Amino acid sequence: MTGIAITVEACGKTFADGTRALSPISFEIGAGESIAILGPSGCGKTTALRIIAGLEGPDPGGRVLFDGADVTPLPIERRNVGMVFQSYALFPNMSVIENVAYGLRVRGVPRQPRLGQAQEVLAMMRLAEFGGRRIDQLSGGQRQRVALARALAVKPRVLLLDEPLTALDAALREDLRAEIDGLLRTLRISSVYVTHDQAEAMVLGDRIIVMERGAIAQIGTPRDIYFRPASRFVASFVGTMNRLEGAIRGGVFETRAGRLPVDRADAAEAVAFFRPEAARLTPADGAPLRFRVARCHFLGAAQRVYLDAGEGAPALIADTDNRRTWQPGQETGLAVSASDLLFL
């Protein structure tokens, strides 16, 4: 199974009732590449996936190309894609193996060979002994893996996953995330993975498409997205971001809590963003920025210190080592290197 390149060209979606689910978006997926589409609910990510799948048609003018061939008019059943649904969509009237073999059945593969192939895929998903079970006899994680097996059994050109782990509990989600990652790497199949969970997107996406309100906010590798967010939305949606307001005068960022040297032009109003792990707590004396500790959460491996940023401003967060203890009200210094400060 080698993947194909997918091109999405100016695909927008306006529903019959007039609501605009998707502004025209364009992007490309390389052969064998894993793309994660990340965004809050209602951002249009599932609609984008359904357009690639062929479950929805784009508004006029939009096109979907598979390896350069226009597949826009083709319904899903003629696109040879594999799809994993959020609710799995396993057929309750069929056993596990019948579910997995169903795609081969409608392709006219005779019974014996198709059951054989389905059994192989089940074995690959470590479900070899579950073939005869009814769907309602499976746990959530097993259903998830059957859904994956069923989508893979038809040797699809692209694997489409619509929030496949959302229905599972946290621990299981992490296991399956690793499993899907391994699968995508071994099969080298093109894939599109829709999720609202940034950890899933980071682990599973070679590149991530961040979406906001029906439009693409940023496309990039997980590192791009995390370290160089293109907008405030991306910055705050992916990971935790601190926000510090002030003004820049003569290469100095002046805030209520103190002054930091920056290499930027003057601005009467500027907002700096930085990650909690980029914040270093220092002794208060002589520190460029000074705060009072609001509270401290001991998390075991690390601790998260909340700093009082003044009335009306959200507390700043600093992730520090787990050794020192912090008391509310205690004064502390805060250092952030200029390269970790983002002005958006």
Place this chain on the structure above:
Amino acid sequence: MQRTSPLIRALGAGVTFLVSAFMIVPVILSLAAGVTANYFQGIWRSGATIDWVAEVWTLYAGTVFLSLQIALATVAATLLIGVPAAYVLNRHPSRGARAVEEIITLPLAIPGLAIALALLVTYGGFGDFRKSWAFILVGHVLYTLPFMVRSVMAVLAGIDARTLEEGAASLGATPWQRFAHVILPNARPGILAGALMVMTLSIGEFNLTWMLHTPLTKTLPVGLADSYASMRLEIASAYTLIFFIMIVPLLIGLQLFAASLDQTGARNRTGQPAEEIRP
């Protein structure tokens, strides 16, 4: 947990007992009368007999068979017409679909007499059709169709048929394959419940049938009305007994069906507007 005062509870128990007696005593009277040699003397003095049942059979066996024939044909027709339509109405929810559902439910809101009259003024002149049992069949299908459609629609809504079908489509299944392999098998509880309901209603239908029948197309309830008007009480009762024998297994089947659907939790009810059956 003490939720009600003893007085209210005693009152409730008393009324429940009286109402239950009201519902069941006439049925028992009817059953007993059907096997009593002479009802005026009573079953103890005159003894039990199946002569009346036998006599009913010689007089009215034809109505039993015609009723069964029409009931089966009605089930077949509502399956053919109703199940595909229920699927479309479920899958394409729109104002139009609502309107169609509304229209096919109207025959429940309009008295059977009015519908029968409408059929008569429109098709009464088509002699062969008017005289055949198909004329009655049309009335029965019209009346039972909403029960089948709603029963199937309720089950389809409960199993999220849309996503299942998208799943099948993603695996390459054509619309027909999706309908045959995924929708129909998974709608089976609704189809079976609907079929049982349609069968029960068709066997007991009188209001339409009385207007639509001819002397040569008498169904069981038509025959019953006939016997109530012109036969001695014992024969009428024996005939009613035969009707109960036909209808009660269907009713028990319906109740068991509802209970098993409850238990599996697949669907807390089959969407049967049971209360809308008209007598």
Place this chain on the structure above:
Amino acid sequence: MTQQSRFAVILVLPLAIFVAAFFLLPMAQLAMRSLFSGDGTLTYAAILATPRYLATLGATLGVAALTTILTLVLATVVALFLARTRFPGRGFVIALLTFPLAFPGVVVGFLVILLAGRQGLVGTVSQAVTGEKIVFAYSAAGLLVGYLYFSIPRVLLTVMAAAEKLDPALEEAARSLGAGPWRVLAHIVLPALGPALTASGALCFATAMGAFGTAFTLATNIDVLPMLIYTEFTLNANVAVASALSILLGAITWLALTIARSASGSGVAAAG
């Protein structure tokens, strides 16, 4: 997408053809035929000017209304008792109370004859006790009893379903605030059952209005609308009046059922 909609059209086509040919067209025909009588007069005006028709309409509305009230009272008492009391055989009692739901009206009429007819149970017992034979099957009372017989099960089902969904905490809260049992009933339970009572009451009314089989079997001395339609059509061959009365009756029952549905939409049949 177009293939999809073509498939959908093929699947609804049989239903569309059937309903158009055997329901919409006949109902339109019925409406047309109902407009003018044979002598060219407006049928509806003639009906309103005929005291016999109006009396029948009034009697039918009266019987239906009385049936509805009595049924609601009895069914509510029974439903509340069955919803909150567990006893051996409860399931059997419920089955027993709901089976008659599917009895045709003719059979119900016959059951009334067995109960209160010339050889009926009531007559036999009353003769033994008082020496006087009470027979009321063929009077308005008999009709009422028959209507009660087929109304109680359907109302009972709806009200019982609503009563079982009642949150016991509401009653407990009212009692914790000092309300006695009757107050709890009046202030908490009955208002909570309101939508179910309205819905099933309207349904009951519509059913009683249109019931034909029972009246036909009892051949009562009071005329109800369905019997009138039947006699106008078969005995007097007065198609226009029969059609107009049918449409009138249909409009009344349809209105009642619309009320039932909007009431149940606001709470009873949330599962629907």
